[in-house]
Amino acid sequence: MTLTSPAKPRSDSKRPMPTPPAKRRRFEATYLGFLVPALICFTIAITVPAAMGIFFSFTDSVGFGDYNLIGLANYAALFTDPAIIGAYSFTIGFALVTVLLTNALAFLLAVGLTAQIRARVALRTIFVMPMVISGIVIAYVFNFLFSNTLPTVGEYFGIEFLKSSLLSNPDLAWLSIVIVSAWQAIPSAMLIYIAGLMAIPYDLYEASSLDGASALGQLVHVTLPLMIGYIGINIIIGFKNFLGAYDVIVGLTNGGPGVKTRSIAMTIFTGFERGDYAYQMANATVFFIISLIIALLQLRLTNRGQAK
Amino acid sequence: MNFGSEGLSRPLKRRSFIASMLATGTLALTSCGTDDARAGIRFNQSKPEVIPYFRELLGRFNSSQGTVKATHEVTAGLSAAFARNDPPDLGCLNYNFEMARFQERGALSDLSDLPQQKMNAPFIKQLLDLYPDYPGRTSVLPYSMMGAAVLYNKDIFEKHSLSIPTRYSELLDLCGELSDLGITPIYSTFKDAWTASQGLADYSIGGAIDINQHFADLREIGSDFTPDSSVTFSKAFTDPLLKMQELAKFSNNDAANRGYGDGNLAFANGQAAMYLQGPWALPEIAKTNPDANIGTFPLPMTEDPRDLKIRVNLDLALWIPEQSDHKAEARELLAFLCQPEIQNAYNESALGFGVRSDSPPTKDPRLKQMQPYIDTGRIYQGVSTAIPRTIPFENYMQGLVTGGSVEQTLATLDADWARLAQRS
Numbered sequence: 001m002t003l004t005s006p007a008k009p010r011s012d013s014k015r016p017m018p019t020p021p022a023k024r025r026r027f028e029a030t031y032l033g034f035l036v037p038a039l040i041c042f043t044i045a046i047t048v049p050a051a052m053g054i055f056f057s058f059t060d061s062v063g064f065g066d067y068n069l070i071g072l073a074n075y076a077a078l079f080t081d082p083a084i085i086g087a088y089s090f091t092i093g094f095a096l097v098t099v100l101l102t103n104a105l106a107f108l109l110a111v112g113l114t115a116q117i118r119a120r121v122a123l124r125t126i127f128v129m130p131m132v133i134s135g136i137v138i139a140y141v142f143n144f145l146f147s148n149t150l151p152t153v154g155e156y157f158g159i160e161f162l163k164s165s166l167l168s169n170p171d172l173a174w175l176s177i178v179i180v181s182a183w184q185a186i187p188s189a190m191l192i193y194i195a196g197l198m199a200i201p202y203d204l205y206e207a208s209s210l211d212g213a214s215a216l217g218q219l220v221h222v223t224l225p226l227m228i229g230y231i232g233i234n235i236i237i238g239f240k241n242f243l244g245a246y247d248v249i250v251g252l253t254n255g256g257p258g259v260k261t262r263s264i265a266m267t268i269f270t271g272f273e274r275g276d277y278a279y280q281m282a283n284a285t286v287f288f289i290i291s292l293i294i295a296l297l298q299l300r301l302t303n304r305g306q307a308k
Numbered sequence: 309m310n311f312g313s314e315g316l317s318r319p320l321k322r323r324s325f326i327a328s329m330l331a332t333g334t335l336a337l338t339s340c341g342t343d344d345a346r347a348g349i350r351f352n353q354s355k356p357e358v359i360p361y362f363r364e365l366l367g368r369f370n371s372s373q374g375t376v377k378a379t380h381e382v383t384a385g386l387s388a389a390f391a392r393n394d395p396p397d398l399g400c401l402n403y404n405f406e407m408a409r410f411q412e413r414g415a416l417s418d419l420s421d422l423p424q425q426k427m428n429a430p431f432i433k434q435l436l437d438l439y440p441d442y443p444g445r446t447s448v449l450p451y452s453m454m455g456a457a458v459l460y461n462k463d464i465f466e467k468h469s470l471s472i473p474t475r476y477s478e479l480l481d482l483c484g485e486l487s488d489l490g491i492t493p494i495y496s497t498f499k500d501a502w503t504a505s506q507g508l509a510d511y512s513i514g515g516a517i518d519i520n521q522h523f524a525d526l527r528e529i530g531s532d533f534t535p536d537s538s539v540t541f542s543k544a545f546t547d548p549l550l551k552m553q554e555l556a557k558f559s560n561n562d563a564a565n566r567g568y569g570d571g572n573l574a575f576a577n578g579q580a581a582m583y584l585q586g587p588w589a590l591p592e593i594a595k596t597n598p599d600a601n602i603g604t605f606p607l608p609m610t611e612d613p614r615d616l617k618i619r620v621n622l623d624l625a626l627w628i629p630e631q632s633d634h635k636a637e638a639r640e641l642l643a644f645l646c647q648p649e650i651q652n653a654y655n656e657s658a659l660g661f662g663v664r665s666d667s668p669p670t671k672d673p674r675l676k677q678m679q680p681y682i683d684t685g686r687i688y689q690g691v692s693t694a695i696p697r698t699i700p701f702e703n704y705m706q707g708l709v710t711g712g713s714v715e716q717t718l719a720t721l722d723a724d725w726a727r728l729a730q731r732s
Contacts, residue, residue: 060731064390065413070731077731083700083724147499147565168499168564168710256501257564258707258717259700273385275409276698279731 050288053281063277074282083259084267084283091263094174094181095242102182102189103234107227109186110193111219124194131187139251142180143167146252170257177261181248185241189234196230197223229301236298240291346377349634351641352396354384355624357588358658362400369644376637390415395629398638400645403448403622404693408439411447416627417635420446424646427664431685435622438520438689440527449642451624451651452660455604455678455687456586458511462601464491464581472605474613476551483558486581495580496559497571501706502692506619507584509705510690512552514619515609517544519688526725533729535722542718545691548609549714556709564710576600586619587659590674602674606681618678620687623660699724 057074061067078084113124130138147165154162166176204222213221246265249255255262264287271280353362359382366378381396389395390410401407410416419425425446432450441447465472468489473479483493497503513519525539535542560566560580568585569592575583576596583589584607593600606616626645628638645651648666655662661670661682669679681687695701704717 062409062413063387064393064410065415073731077727081727082720147567151562151565164562165499165565170707170710170712254501255700255703256706257498257703257710258712259703260707262700262703270698270700273387274697275387275406276696276728277387279698 054285054288056278057282057285059278061278062275063272067278070278074279075286077279078282078286083262086259087262087264087267090174090261091243091245091265094177094245094261094263095239098178098181098185098242099235099238101178102185102238103231105182106186106189106234107193107231110190110197111223113190114194114197127190128187130184133184135184135247136251138184139180139248142176142183143252146176167253168257170260173253173257173261176252177245177249180252181242181245184248185238189238192230192234193227196227200226232301233298236294236301240294240298243287243291243294346375347634347637349376349378349397349632349637349641350381351378351398351400352381352383352386352389353400353624354382355402357591358654361654361657365645365650369641372644373640376634376640378641386410390629390631393631395631397628397632397634398641399627399629400451400624401627403435403439403450403625405439405696407448407625407627408441409696410629411442411445411627412440414442414445415630416442416445416447417630417632418445418447419449419626419628422449422639422642424449424643427666429663429665429667431682431687432663434520434685434687435620435689438523438694448622448625448627449646450622450663451626451645452622452655452658453620453663453682454587454623454659455618455620455661455675455682456506456510456690457604457606457618457678459575459583459585459589459602459604459674461575461578461581462603464578465603470581473608474616475608475611477611479608480554483555487558492560492580493558493582494555494560495566495571495575495583496556496563496709497566497568498556498559498563498706498709499565499567499570501702503568503571503585504709505692505702505705506586506690508552508556508709509549510619510692511584511607512548512555512609513545513691514688515607515615515617516548516551519691519694522691523694526729529729531729533726535719535726540718541721541725542715545718545721546714549708549718551609553708553711553714559709572596587675590659604675604677606678606686616681617686617688618681619690620661620682621689621693622663623658696728699728 056067058069058071059067060070060073109127113120113127117123146167150162151165153159167173200223204226205218208218208222244265245263246269249261249263249266253261255266264283268280268284268287271277271283351362351366353359359380363380366380370377378398383389386395386399386401395415428450435450435453436446436448460472464470464486468485468491470482470485473482486493496508522539522544526533529537529539533540556563560574566574568589571583571585572589572592573596574580575585575589576593578597578600590602593602604618606618608616626642628635628642632638648664651664652662652668654660655667656671659670659672659675661675661678662668669683670676692701692705699721701721704712704721708714708717
C-alpha cells in the first residue's frame with residue numbers, strides 16, 4: 001500500500017499549473033525531501049529483508065551457514081503440511097468470525113454514541129480505552145479472568161459451564177481469542193463508524209422522519225446505505241489485521257490446547273526461532289501474497305469511494 | 309511504606325546516580341586510554357536466574373589477569389547472531405536441539421583437545437550422543453547438569469506411611485490410595501504446555517524406552533523416514549503415552565486452568581503429594597514455603613525397579629564458535645570458569661549436578677535422592693529436548709493430557725517428522 005501511494009500525483013499533472021516551473025521544481029524537491037528518508041528506511045527495514053526472505057524460501061537454509069537452492073520444494077511441502085493447513089484454516093475462520101462480530105458491535109456502539117444521549121463524550125472515551133492498551137497486556141488480563149475469575153464464579157454459583165476455563169476447552173478455546181480480539185479491535189472500528197455517522201447530513205433524518213420513518217427504518221434505509229463504504233473498509237482492514245493475529249493468542253492459549261489455536265504468524269515465527277527458517281519463509285511468502293491481494297482489494301475500494 | 313525515608317532517599321539516589329554516571333564516564337575514558345592492549349571477548353549466557361552470578365564471575369576473571377577483557381552478553385536467541393556472522397566468542401547455554409543444529413552444521417569449533425574434556429564424568433558421552441555433532445568434532449564442553457524427577461511432599465508420605473513406588477503398578481496404587489485419602493496425588497499445570505511436556509510426558513517416555521536408541525535409529529533411517537518405517541513414534545511412544553494419560557487423570561481437577569506459578573504455590577502449600585517439575589521449581593516453592601519438606605524419586609514406568617531413571621539435561625554447556633576471532637582468549641575464560649572451585653560452587657548455588665568425574669555429590673537435601681541414579685548413569689534426556697521445536701511437541705503433549713487421542717497425535721508426529729526429514 002505504502003509503495004503505491006507516491007504514484008497518485010500523476011493525475012494532477014493534467015491540470016493547468018498556476019506556479020512557474022522554477023518554483024515548482026523547488027516544491028518537488030521539498031516534497032521529495034519529505035519522502036526520501038521514509039523511503040530509505042522502508043527499503044532498508046522492509047523491502048530488502050522481505051526480498052531476502054523470499055530468496056531464502058527457495059533454499060534449504062536454517063538461517064545461518066551454507067545453503068542450497070532447492071527450487072519450489074518448500075512450497076510443495078507447505079501445501080501438504082497439515083500443520084500449515086490447520087493454521088491457515090484456523091486463522092481465516094477466526095478472522096472471519098471476529099471481523100463480523102467486531103463490526104456488528106462497533107456499528108451498534110457508534111450508532112448509540114452518536115445519538116442524542118447524555119454523557120456521550122465520556123462514554124466514547126470509555127469505549128475507546130481498549131485501543132490504547134497493548135494486546136499482550138489485554139491477553140494476560142483476560143487469561144487471568146478466564147482461568148481464575150470465571151471458574152471461581154462458576155464454582156460459587158454452581159454454574160457448570162463456567163467451572164472449567166474456556167482456554168482449556170479444545171473445541172471452544174478459539175472463542176476466547178475471538179472475544180478478546182474483538183474487545184480490542186472494536187474501538188478503532190467504532191471511531192471510523194462515528195466519523196461516518198457524523199458525516200451524514202441531518203436533513204436526511206429530518207426528511208425521513210417527516211415521511212414517517214421509525215428509528216429502525218431510518219437505520220436500515222438511511223444510515224446503512226450511506227455507511228456501506230465505511231463498512232467495507234472496516235471489514236477489509238479488520239480482516240487483514242486479524243489474519244496477522246499473534247500477541248493475543250500467545251498471551252491467551254499459546255496455540256493450545258494442543259495445536260487448536262495456532263495462527264499463521266505463530267507458525268512463521270517458530271520457523272525463524274527454531275531452525276525451520278527457509279520453510280517458514282516460504283510460508284511467509286504465501287502469507288504475504290494473500291495479504292497483498294487483500295490490500296489491493298482495499299485500495300480499489302477506497303479509490304472507488306473517492307471517485308464518487 | 310515509610311514516606312519519610314522515601315523523601316530522604318530520593319535526592320540521595322539522584323546524587324548517587326549522577327556520581328555513578330560520572331564514575332562510569334571516567335572509567336570509560338580511562339579504559340580507552342589504558343586497556344587497548346587487552347583483547348575484548350564476548351561471553352553469552354542468558355539463563356535469567358544466574359545472570360548476576362556470572363556477571364560477578366566475569367568481574368573476577370577480568371581483574372584476575374591483564375590480557376583478556378570479557379563482556380557479558382545476555383541476549384537469548386542466537387540464530388540472529390549466527391546469521392549475521394557475529395556470534396559471541398564463548399557461549400554458555402542450555403544444551404538442546406536448538407544448540408545442536410549449530411554444531412551439526414559446523415558453526416562451533418572443535419574442543420576435543422581441551423584438557424577439561426578428559427575430566428568429563430563417564431555418563432557425559434551418553435548425553436552428548438543424543439545430538440549429531442559435526443564429523444570429527446566435539447563442539448561443546450558440558451558445564452552443569454540438572455536432574456529432574458517427581459518432586460514429592462515428604463510430610464504427606466510420612467504422615468500416611470506411604471512408600472516411594474518403584475513399579476508402575478505401585479505408582480497407580482499409590483495414586484489410588486492418595487485419592488481415597490482425599491489428597492490430590494499429582495499437581496498438574498496443563499495450561500502451560502511446556503509443563504505437561506517436560507514433566508509428565510518426558511518422564512513417562514524416558515522411564516519406559518531408550519530415548520538415545522530411538523533417535524539413533526531415526527537418524528539411521530534419515531530422510532527415508534515414513535510413517536511406515538521400522539522405527540516410528542507411533543510404535544515407540546504409544547504405550548508410555550497411554551500410561552501418561554492414565555496418570556494425568558490423578559491430577560487436580562482444575563489442572564487445565566492452572567499454570568506453572570499456580571503449581572509452585574499449590575505444591576509449596578502442601579495441596580498435592582507429587583509435582584512433576586524440575587529443580588528450577590524448588591527456589592520458587594521455597595519463596596512460598598521455605599520449610600517445604602521435599603524429596604525426589606524417578607517416575608516408575610515399568611514393572612522392573614532396575615529400569616528406574618531420572619531425567620537430566622545439560623543445563624549449561626560451553627562452546628566457541630568457528631567464526632570467533634578470539635578463540636584462544638575464549639579458551640582462557642573457559643579454563644577460568646572450569647576451575648573446580650568455581651564450577652562446583654556454581655552447581656551448588658544453581659541446584660545443578662556436577663559433570664566432571666571429580667565433582668562432589670550434591671549437598672542439597674531435596675536433590676540427594678537423585679545422586680545414586682546419576683552416579684550409576686541411570687539417566688536419560690527428555691524426549692522434548694530431542695525433537696526440533698519446529699514440531700509443536702509441547703502442544704501435542706498438552707493436547708494428550710487434556711484428553712486427545714494418542715493414536716492420532718502420534719500419527720501427526722510421524723507425519724511431521726517425515727516432512728522434516730525430507731526437507732532437511
